[in-house]
Amino acid sequence: MSPANPLTLASGMLLRSMMRFLRYGWLALLASGVSAQEPSSEPVNRLSGPALVSALREGGFILYFRHTSTDFGQNDDSMTSFEDCAKQRNLTDKGRNEARAIGAAIRELRIPIGRVLASPFCRTVDTAMLAFGKAEKSLDLRGWPASNADPTRYAPLRGYLAAPPIAATNTVLVGHGNPFRAVAGPPHLLEGEAAVIRPLGGERFEIVARIRVGEWTDLLKVAAHSAK
Numbered sequence: 490m491s492p493a494n495p496l497t498l499a500s501g502m503l504l505r506s507m508m509r510f511l512r513y514g515w516l517a518l519l520a521s522g523v524s525a526q527e528p529s530s531e532p533v534n535r536l537s538g539p540a541l542v543s544a545l546r547e548g549g550f551i552l553y554f555r556h557t558s559t560d561f562g563q564n565d566d567s568m569t570s571f572e573d574c575a576k577q578r579n580l581t582d583k584g585r586n587e588a589r590a591i592g593a594a595i596r597e598l599r600i601p602i603g604r605v606l607a608s609p610f611c612r613t614v615d616t617a618m619l620a621f622g623k624a625e626k627s628l629d630l631r632g633w634p635a636s637n638a639d640p641t642r643y644a645p646l647r648g649y650l651a652a653p654p655i656a657a658t659n660t661v662l663v664g665h666g667n668p669f670r671a672v673a674g675p676p677h678l679l680e681g682e683a684a685v686i687r688p689l690g691g692e693r694f695e696i697v698a699r700i701r702v703g704e705w706t707d708l709l710k711v712a713a714h715s716a717k
Contacts, residue, residue: 528674530684536697539715541685542708544697545600548657550685551650551694552602555666556616557591557681557702558584565610571626574611584612585619587681587702592620594705598712603658606630606649608665616681617663630664632671643671650686651694 536544544550559578568576580588595602607617608630617624629645646668654660666678673696678684681702686694700708 530670530673530675530678530696530699532685532696532698534687534695534697536685538708538711541698542598542600542712542715545598545659545685548601548603548659549654550659550687550697551652551654551662552659553650553662553664553669553678553684553686554591554616554620555669555678555680555682556580556584556610556612556663557587559612559680571609571611577611580612580615584680585615588616588619591681591683591702591705592622594709595620597709598705601658603655603660605661605663607663610665613663613665617661620663621661624663630662630668632668643668647672647692647694651688651690651692653688653690 558581560581561578563578565577602621604625605617605621605623606627606629607613607624609626609628610631613630614624614626629649632642632646646664649660649662650672652660666680669684670677673684678699679701683700684696685698685700687697688694
């Protein structure tokens with residue numbers, strides 16, 4: 490019997506490895522609770538310009554902010570509590586100024602704000618306080634327990650995104666990029682970026698706009714032009 494062709498053996502081993510990867514990788518994906526078709530946080534029924542400002546003035550939306558600019562030379566690995574700001578990744582001076590500017594623009598645009606909830610990390614609470622002067626701390630915005638393998642980890646956050654605000658106001662949530670992407674899909678929110686969300690009840694919601702830090706100035710110009 491002639492010896493097996495090494496190239497044929499290698500091709501067969503590669504094919505079997507690929508099949509095992511596809512089979513077990515798919516099972517792992519299903520076990521993690523992640524959909525094979527990840528949702529997208531890109532707005533579908535998009536609002537922009539004067540229509541966006543007018544809608545926000547009427548209330549009824551959720552404004553989900555990722556915290557503003559932070560120092561990536563820091564991390565949360567050795568923090569002992571949420572109050573232990575010295576051992577967390579914190580806002581930079583730029584981030585603090587961004588938060589103040591966002592709050593000032595929203596006030597100038599006369600957008601009514603009701604509840605303001607923030608993840609209990611220092612960078613999220615500081616963003617909320619600097620922008621809106623208040624913050625209810627909630628671990629639901631971070632996702633708890635802190636295990637990516639737990640499919641229920643972000644269920645409370647989804648509930649907040651789908652819950653109608655107090656009448657004639659908008660609810661503000663100040664959180665992190667990863668939890669929002671886990672619930673709403675890519676692309677990732679930039680630091681300081683906001684997703685404008687229309688709650689649809691139950692666990693349903695739709696994203697109607699994404700507003701980056703510098704775009705609040707654009708909305709101020711739009712509003713001023715419309716008022717003429």
